[in-house]
Amino acid sequence: MSALTQTQINAFERDGYLVVDNVLSQDAVLEPVRQEYAALLDRWCLRWVAEGKLQASVAALSFEEQLIAVYESGLDYCQALDISLPPGAIEPDTPFHAGPAIFALIRSAPLLDCVSSLIGPELTSNPIQHVRIKPPQKLVDKAEVRSFITSTEWHQDRATALSEADNTQMITAWVAITDATVENGCLQVIPGSHREAIKHHCPLPQLGIPDKLLDGAQGVPIPVKSGGVVLFHPLTIHGSLSNHSSGIRWSFDLRYNVTGQATGRPMFPSFVVRSKVQPNSELHDAAVWEQMWLNTRSQLANQSPVQIHRWPADAEICA
Numbered sequence: 001m002s003a004l005t006q007t008q009i010n011a012f013e014r015d016g017y018l019v020v021d022n023v024l025s026q027d028a029v030l031e032p033v034r035q036e037y038a039a040l041l042d043r044w045c046l047r048w049v050a051e052g053k054l055q056a057s058v059a060a061l062s063f064e065e066q067l068i069a070v071y072e073s074g075l076d077y078c079q080a081l082d083i084s085l086p087p088g089a090i091e092p093d094t095p096f097h098a099g100p101a102i103f104a105l106i107r108s109a110p111l112l113d114c115v116s117s118l119i120g121p122e123l124t125s126n127p128i129q130h131v132r133i134k135p136p137q138k139l140v141d142k143a144e145v146r147s148f149i150t151s152t153e154w155h156q157d158r159a160t161a162l163s164e165a166d167n168t169q170m171i172t173a174w175v176a177i178t179d180a181t182v183e184n185g186c187l188q189v190i191p192g193s194h195r196e197a198i199k200h201h202c203p204l205p206q207l208g209i210p211d212k213l214l215d216g217a218q219g220v221p222i223p224v225k226s227g228g229v230v231l232f233h234p235l236t237i238h239g240s241l242s243n244h245s246s247g248i249r250w251s252f253d254l255r256y257n258v259t260g261q262a263t264g265r266p267m268f269p270s271f272v273v274r275s276k277v278q279p280n281s282e283l284h285d286a287a288v289w290e291q292m293w294l295n296t297r298s299q300l301a302n303q304s305p306v307q308i309h310r311w312p313a314d315a316e317i318c319a
């Protein structure tokens, strides 16, 4: 798999999204990510066991079983496993994960080839990025609203960035680690919605477009197999279904913007991931990338809470 065909580019421009199968190598890219996450979760489990919050027997389970056991024990793994810092107050020890396998995933050449086909060869890794490892919905608390755990409300990614990035050329690359199916909570999109303007979003209970501003019946589910990618435009209205399977649903959402344009999250670090005009501006060192996030955390730990979007909860349309 390399650059997109003209037919694929046309489909992206028409629909605002594109599913590309077999972008990421299982052996070279996804297996290292799985191993890195297994080791990461093992470390957290050891800590929780030592703190008396988790039964010691959990250590012997598979990643998926561990994750589910951790969730059922009432432990919050979302930020511990995420690949970004959170909004709001940041502490000197707020956890996050910026490991070498994630850096390699972000830099994966076939993935960058796809993105370059849509926005050109000068690419910055945008810091609006997350892992979502969703447990079976039957285990999820009825009051749960976070899109790291349960279904994701209809929204446009442009609304998750500050308005400084409203004209930024950006692509979301949603990477399937497990197969994403209608049953386990794949993405859904409203085809062609990227041709409309940014919609009003409400921040609560989860950032999303109020029902009265869209017709969710136009949504189509977009299943994709492990190693495949969904690419979408920042104005494409999308969300996800809930996980009605008995296993986890695991994805990463990565973003890329044209270098030099605003990222929409200026307090978090971005880096040049590919450049044709200035190849030596590319960052190739995973340790430097991790250090950028560590430095950001130190700086933000002494500051007022991080505001990541523009949407007030008291807007009339949100009532």
Ligand SMILES: O=C(O)CCC(=O)C(=O)O
Pocket: 132, 147, 151, 152, 157, 172, 174, 187, 238, 239, 240, 251, 252, 253, 254
């Ligand atoms: O995976 C999900 O549930 C939502 C992901 C999403 O909204 C995104 O990748 O922009």
Ligand SMILES: [Fe+2]
Pocket: 155, 156, 157, 238
């Ligand atoms: Fe999104």
